Every structure is written in C-alpha cells, then in structure tokens.
Amino acid sequence: MTFPLSIAGRTVTDPPGLAALVRADAAAGGAILAGQRPRDWVPALVRQGLLPAQLAVGLVAALLQDPSPSTLVECTHLARALGDRRLGTVLAAAVDAHDVGVLLVPGEEGRSVEDLLLLAAAELAEVDDAEFRGNLLDRLRHAGLASAELQVLARGGNAEEVRTWLPAILAEALPDAAALASLLFRQDTRPATVAILQELAEGARREMWQAMREADPRIATDVRLRTALFPLLSRTASR
Numbered sequence: 001m002t003f004p005l006s007i008a009g010r011t012v013t014d015p016p017g018l019a020a021l022v023r024a025d026a027a028a029g030g031a032i033l034a035g036q037r038p039r040d041w042v043p044a045l046v047r048q049g050l051l052p053a054q055l056a057v058g059l060v061a062a063l064l065q066d067p068s069p070s071t072l073v074e075c076t077h078l079a080r081a082l083g084d085r086r087l088g089t090v091l092a093a094a095v096d097a098h099d100v101g102v103l104l105v106p107g108e109e110g111r112s113v114e115d116l117l118l119l120a121a122a123e124l125a126e127v128d129d130a131e132f133r134g135n136l137l138d139r140l141r142h143a144g145l146a147s148a149e150l151q152v153l154a155r156g157g158n159a160e161e162v163r164t165w166l167p168a169i170l171a172e173a174l175p176d177a178a179a180l181a182s183l184l185f186r187q188d189t190r191p192a193t194v195a196i197l198q199e200l201a202e203g204a205r206r207e208m209w210q211a212m213r214e215a216d217p218r219i220a221t222d223v224r225l226r227t228a229l230f231p232l233l234s235r236t237a238s239r
Contacts, residue, residue, distance in 0.1 A: 002051060007041070008032045015055065019063055026074035039077035046082070057084045064094040069105040069113050072098070076120040088125025091117050092136055115143055122148035127156035137165055146172045147179075153189075154179035162192040170200065174207060177215035184225060185218060194228050205229055 030037035045051035103114035
C-alpha cells in the first residue's frame with residue numbers, strides 16, 4: 001500500500017496531497033528535506049520501493065499541467081531522473097499548453113521555462129513519429145536549441161529532415177560531434193549529411209571532422225568518408 005507516505009515528518013495520504021507537497025517544495029527551492037528538492041526525494045522514494053514508478057510518472061504528467069514556473073522547471077528534472085520516455089511527449093505538449101508569459105519566465109542556468117521543457121522533451125521523447133518529430137524540431141529551431149535539434153535528428157530524422165534542418169544547425173556553432181557522427185553511420189541519412197558537410201568551408205569541415213574523430217573512433221577509419229569530405233587530400237595521399 002503506497003499511502004499514507006511519511007516524508008520528513010509530513011503524512012501524505014493520497015496522490016493530490018503528494019502533488020501539493022511537490023509544488024510547495026519546488027516553489028520554496030527545497031525546504032522539506034535539507035539539501036534536497038523534489039527532483040531528489042521523489043526518485044529516492046521510487047528507488048526505496050515506497051512509491052511505484054508508474055505513480056511517479058503520473059505525478060509528473062499531472063504537474064506539467066500546472067502553470068507555475070517553479071513546478072514546470074522541477075518537472076523537467078523529475079522527468080529526467082525517472083527516465084520514462086513517455087514523459088517526453090508530455091513535456092512537449094506542455095510547451096503548447098502553457099501561456100507564453102509562463103514559458104518565457106527565466107528558469108535555471110540562463111534558460112527559460114520553455115527552453116528547459118524542450119530540452120527535456122528532446123532528451124526523453126521517442127521520435128519515431130514523423131509528425132511529432134517535425135513539430136519538436138520546429139519548436140527547437142525557433143527556441144535556438146541547435147544541439148537538441150541535432151540529437152533529435154540523430155535519433156530519428158530522415159534524409160529530407162537532415163537536408164532541411166542540418167545546414168542551419170551547422171551554421172550556428174560546432175555541433176554535438178557524436179550526434180553528427182551518428183548521422184553518418186545511418187545508411188538512410190549518410191548521403192544527405194555528407195552532401196551538407198561538403199558545402200562547408202574546408203576549415204569548418206576539418207574542425208568538425210576532428211571533433212567527430214574524437215567522439216567516434218569509427219570516423220578515423222572510414223576511408224570513403226574521408227575521401228568524400230577531402231578529395232584533394234585523399235588524391236595527394238594516394239600518389
């Protein structure tokens with residue numbers, strides 16, 4: 001039997017009571033247990049077998065409907081700690097559900113509430129569904145979250161999406177090298193990725209090549225890829 005739960009001397013008798021406690025502790029910045037926030041003590045309850053994981057996932061899904069910025073930010077941490085991919089879809093839906101005045105409130109680490117929700121959604125969500133993936137990529141692009149964009153592309157993007165989104169990602173900064181390398185080792189996205197890399201200035205190409213070599217050892221031994229990206233160098237080396 002899950003309830004009643006005893007948390008730092010407080011007795012919680014039902015799920016709404018637990019949700020209220022999480023909201024209050026999120027707003028207070030962690031006042032119930034010294035040095036801990038709900039992102040710490042809720043997963044601990046799950047690990048200890050005191051709170052079923054399914055109930056914890058439902059708790060986060062319910063709290064993501066709350067318009068309080070502090071609750072929404074805490075939910076991004078809770079979702080990551082629980083690691084349930086179903087919450088990725090709920091996090092993305094929360095971006096559409098909440099008012100822009102809530103989404104633009106500063107959250108943590110210089111990020112807005114919207115940024116934090118999108119980053120957690122990009123990390124957790126299953127992106128096999130083309131419509132969901134397209135909407136998420138569009139949201140990430142408008143939020144300027146290029147690294148998360150690339151991660152979504154690497155996990156589930158198709159060749160057309162690579163052609164659409166990757167040039168702008170590469171134009172912004174040195175991307176996540178491991179994610180970029182993964183596009184090159186997927187047969188469906190390799191040709192489009194190579195074509196885009198070929199359009200870059202040689203200096204930028206070399207920088208990305210080196211970063212990918214460090215992130216994925218397969219890059220260093222991929223002769224065909226090296227020839228495609230640096231044809232002049234490859235011809236000189238073969239003489």
